[in-house]
Amino acid sequence: MHKPILATICLAICALSACKKDENMVIGDENQTLVFGSFFGECEGEKCVEVYLVDSQMKRLAENTTDAYPRSSAPVNGSFTELSAAQYEQVKDLPALFPSELLTEQTNVIGAPDAADQGGYYVEVTRGGVRRHWLIDTDKKSIPAYLRPFVDSLSVRLKRLP
Structure with a gap:
């Protein structure tokens, strides 16, 4: 009688472990490309808007050279110029750090x-051919707790780029 219970427990553990592993793989696979950056409205000069595209599959980083101020109504479009492999190395982990909870947000403006x-x-991420983008406050008190570690990562990575 103990063998069926033990077998059931083993199957349950295996199933739960498999689901967790598959979920992590899906999140990583879907986030092979991430567009990220920072923007400042009351600013002068080239550093007011910096937007980058990191592509994990192609192992490349590119910078948007149009420097258009992001809007909540539509994702940023522009012209991307590839940067060096060394610069890619500075940000290559960002797609894996993307918090999946962000996909459940009802609005694309987080904070003010x-x-x-x-x-x-x-x-910005693209999933199933659909582009989604968010404008996120730099004031961590104004954003959800799950987003703060990712925002910290963005801040550090952006300081490393040209």
Whole structure:
């Protein structure tokens, strides 16, 4: 009688482990390309809007050279110029750090980005052919707790780039 119970427990453990592994693989696979950056409205010069595309599959990083201020109504479009392999190495882990909880947000504006001239972060992913983007406040008190580690990662990586 103990063998069926033990077998059931083993199957349950295997099933739960398999689901977790598959979920992580799907998240990583879907985030092979991530567009990210920062923007400041009350700013002068080239560094006011910096948007990059990191492609894990192609192992490349590119910078958007149009420097258009991000809007909540549509994802950023532009012209991307490839950067060096060394610069790619500085940000290659960002797609894997993307918090899947962000996909459940009902709005694409998180907090009040750049409302008090503090700037904001731009994040974009494409899943199933659908582009989704978010404008995220730099004030961590104004964003959900799950998003704070990712915002910290963005801040560090953006400081490393040209």
